[in-house]
Amino acid sequence: MRITDQADFDSAPEDLLAAFTDREYFLRKYRRLDGGDVEIESCEDDGERFVIAVRRHLPPAGPLPGFVRKLVGNRIAVTQTDTWHRSRQCGRIDILVHAAPVAVGVDLDIGPRDTGSRLSLDYEVDVRVPLLRGRLERFLAEDIVRRTRDDLDVTRQLLEEGS
Secondary structure: OEEEEEEEEOOOHHHHHHHHOOHHHHHHHHHHHHOOOEEEEEEEEOOOEEEEEEEEEEOOOOOOOHHHHHHHOOOEEEEEEEEEEOOOOEEEEEEEEOOOOEEEEEEEEEEEEOOEEEEEEEEEEEEOOOOOHHHHHHHHHHHHHHHHHHHHHHHHHHHHHOO
């Protein structure tokens, strides 16, 4: 299942990219979002390419359907790997949902707009269980978009605070 979305920021594209390529930004953002259950598994930065893998344990964003709860339990363990290419101002997020046959990828592109920047997001959600594919993809897509919007709201706050 594919979904597209976009988010506007008052910050310039280079400021938004600087946040997305800062290890400390990820710690601050996820602590604010999740209350501190964050582990950076790896972080590499060669000046052009930035890659960070973060493991988190998330509470459900809302009531889980029974078939989803059976797959993931009461807390959802995820590893999210963000990869950014500075010169192209583009990136990708790959999300591994532990204990679930799910793959989530998000292609990202930062561009200018009149008063700041725009982040374009192109999601792909793939459930590898044919009988559950449609229902689970719809549920996950809604959850991921909601969580991403919360994530980007915190990003806006951190940029305004100068963090």
